[in-house]
Amino acid sequence: KMSDEERREAGGSSFYGAIDTSGSVQGSRGLSHRNTVRREARDFEEFGGENEEESTDGADPIEKRHEQLNSMFGIKPWKHHVSRRPLEERSEVVRRLHQDPTRPPTSLIPEETLMNLGNLVWWICFGPWLAVTYYIVGLVMLLTCVCRDYQRLCWELAPYYLWPFGKFLISDRTIEDQLTQSTFEGEGEAISLISTKSPDLNGERQSTQPKRPYYWVWIVFGAVPLTIAHSIVFAICWLVVVLIPMAKVNREAIRVLYQRPLESNLRVTKRFSGSNVVLCTYQAINVSYYKYSVDGMNVVLVNLLSVVILTLVLGYVFPHIGMHPPEVFLFGASLISIVPLSYYIGTAVSSLSAQSNFAVGAFLNASFGSIVELILYCSAVMEGGLDELVQASIVGSLLQALLLMPGLSMIAAGWKYKEQRFSPVAAGVSSVMLFISVVGAFSPTVFYSIYGHQGIQCDICTPAILANTTGSLLLGNSTSNSTISSSALLCSQCLIGPLRNFETDPIYQDKTKPLMYICAAILPLSYAVGLLFTLKTHSHIYDEPIKKKGADGKDEEEEAHAGGHGAPEWSRVKGLIVLVVATILFALVAEELVGAIKPTAESLGISQAVLGLTIVAITTSAAELANAILFAMYNNISLSVEIGFSVSIQIVLIQMPCLVLFSGILSHWQKDLVPFVLVFPLLETFCVILAVIIINYITTEGVANYFKGTALLVIYLVFIASLCFTPRYQGPI
Numbered sequence: 001k002m003s004d005e006e007r008r009e010a011g012g013s014s015f016y017g018a019i020d021t022s023g024s025v026q027g028s029r030g031l032s033h034r035n036t037v038r039r040e041a042r043d044f045e046e047f048g049g050e051n052e053e054e055s056t057d058g059a060d061p062i063e064k065r066h067e068q069l070n071s072m073f074g075i076k077p078w079k080h081h082v083s084r085r086p087l088e089e090r091s092e093v094v095r096r097l098h099q100d101p102t103r104p105p106t107s108l109i110p111e112e113t114l115m116n117l118g119n120l121v122w123w124i125c126f127g128p129w130l131a132v133t134y135y136i137v138g139l140v141m142l143l144t145c146v147c148r149d150y151q152r153l154c155w156e157l158a159p160y161y162l163w164p165f166g167k168f169l170i171s172d173r174t175i176e177d178q179l180t181q182s183t184f185e186g187e188g189e190a191i192s193l194i195s196t197k198s199p200d201l202n203g204e205r206q207s208t209q210p211k212r213p214y215y216w217v218w219i220v221f222g223a224v225p226l227t228i229a230h231s232i233v234f235a236i237c238w239l240v241v242v243l244i245p246m247a248k249v250n251r252e253a254i255r256v257l258y259q260r261p262l263e264s265n266l267r268v269t270k271r272f273s274g275s276n277v278v279l280c281t282y283q284a285i286n287v288s289y290y291k292y293s294v295d296g297m298n299v300v301l302v303n304l305l306s307v308v309i310l311t312l313v314l315g316y317v318f319p320h321i322g323m324h325p326p327e328v329f330l331f332g333a334s335l336i337s338i339v340p341l342s343y344y345i346g347t348a349v350s351s352l353s354a355q356s357n358f359a360v361g362a363f364l365n366a367s368f369g370s371i372v373e374l375i376l377y378c379s380a381v382m383e384g385g386l387d388e389l390v391q392a393s394i395v396g397s398l399l400q401a402l403l404l405m406p407g408l409s410m411i412a413a414g415w416k417y418k419e420q421r422f423s424p425v426a427a428g429v430s431s432v433m434l435f436i437s438v439v440g441a442f443s444p445t446v447f448y449s450i451y452g453h454q455g456i457q458c459d460i461c462t463p464a465i466l467a468n469t470t471g472s473l474l475l476g477n478s479t480s481n482s483t484i485s486s487s488a489l490l491c492s493q494c495l496i497g498p499l500r501n502f503e504t505d506p507i508y509q510d511k512t513k514p515l516m517y518i519c520a521a522i523l524p525l526s527y528a529v530g531l532l533f534t535l536k537t538h539s540h541i542y543d544e545p546i547k548k549k550g551a552d553g554k555d556e557e558e559e560a561h562a563g564g565h566g567a568p569e570w571s572r573v574k575g576l577i578v579l580v581v582a583t584i585l586f587a588l589v590a591e592e593l594v595g596a597i598k599p600t601a602e603s604l605g606i607s608q609a610v611l612g613l614t615i616v617a618i619t620t621s622a623a624e625l626a627n628a629i630l631f632a633m634y635n636n637i638s639l640s641v642e643i644g645f646s647v648s649i650q651i652v653l654i655q656m657p658c659l660v661l662f663s664g665i666l667s668h669w670q671k672d673l674v675p676f677v678l679v680f681p682l683l684e685t686f687c688v689i690l691a692v693i694i695i696n697y698i699t700t701e702g703v704a705n706y707f708k709g710t711a712l713l714v715i716y717l718v719f720i721a722s723l724c725f726t727p728r729y730q731g732p733i
Contacts, residue, residue: 066354077639118285127162133229134158146214169279171264223257296569304340315592327599334593341586343623348579389608396617401647402691407712409632409640414706422638424702430645431696437652444516444678520657527653687719
């Protein structure tokens, strides 16, 4: 092991604290064992996880309310934490991700470890680009005659950015900046820390010195072109995510360009000797950066906001300049844009709910919890001709929430846990309410299938009267000597069933339509009764601790997470702003998505029903699906199951009645509008009701394993395949 003096010389002292080669913080022996356990229990920080080493006694009220809302009826559980967590209490992996590139190494890095695939990727793809740029700028500085010192600096930095690994970009310190003392008290031992940053180096000391004229020549002809080059590389590295370490290096490189590098004697060395470290890096790629967060949001979701901007530019700017992007490309970009926007909306709703009382939280979840689907479906109804897509998307979302979400969650958890347990009583409340709701929502379908007018629905009907040589007429596969009208048809792919011509069908207008409005009015009342049951009269059902199996097979009591320190990640004002802006952006994206559906379906050769059952249904619920899987992977299968129930309940009790109401109001102004009706194809109704029965049976025992998850997944795939192969007819004859 290195001595303290050698460690300080090697850069082991920094403003983060003295760190040994294993990454553990030295001088922390005085910390309590409880804090150590808290850090080690958070290996999944950025997606949020339940810290089962702590009780709820010390939990901050915001995070505790968030956990309580997660377990309530009809409210979508949200995985993301809503309170801010100090970096020092996170896992070692996450703390390394947030490490500053100006931080020197804790020990000397062997030269052979620098030759890895990630560093070679930088050397091939980005290093030459930056090196050539620095050489060109150095040549320009040489031609100015007055900036030859900057020319030498640029030509020294060129090979550094070609291969920066294992090298140090350092600057000199002034006497007053040399030492910054900090002391950690650990078992009678004081450790002196030398700061690796010099706040006054380019601050107060240099602000008193006048800037020489050639400095501005450097800014205009040197710093600006180099800033553009570093910005391009920064953007690419940041979007790739695993290259974020080099994105940080480029960000610091831009800052260095404007901090008078000549006066600070900026230079490159391979040996660290106590000078102020400006930049140092050892690896270009780190696959763990998918956990990295920006302002409380995962970096992958933050990067997907660029797709939202691209979609808005393609949909609203390009047509005004006479350019029309391919509809399939616009459709794909719009679908991808749904994922980050829905996640931002969900996080904002969760944050605002946790900072409010339970009544406000329930209202926010009931209103904005389904805002993504409602905006999309209402836009499709207004577009016209997409009623089949809307109905198929609703059925696909129900099947996904009831079968796919719990199925994938149980399978994902099965890799780590042999068996997981959840409260069958709490799941029973949701399953019973869901069964009642589905019966009420699909009653108009059953009624119309029994009493509606029956007729022949054909897909292909063509005139087919052919005369044979004997003078008889051939109709289809039969011959007849009788006289047949020239209007006879050769019919194929015909089916006897209910006529769906609702405008002229008296059974629908006089009987089914009033029944549909009655059911649409009753369904939201059922949601209110469920909230009253879980929030007021029987809230104790969700407070009971349940036994669950740990990774070692032993029983553990499930406890609420005690994360955060009372300060919300997003304040009420910020959460409200994010909620409003994300909702507006989604409305704009939904308009482009709906407009591109028909051309995309025609170009791909698939029906609206297939598009709605699969792509649209899964995309709109992608955030909930990800949350369900993450809950299960961290041994909280109860919330994974509850997500499926909550999504299904909101679809049946909120989304479907709202669509009926919206279509009814809109049809008074647009007489040719095809409204949304609660009359679904019989096979879709059969699949949904059977899915409710299956998930109700699966949850009666309160035990989950990968076998049950596989069964649910198989049933989901069979149902979707059956619905996709169902013949679709254009209309009655």
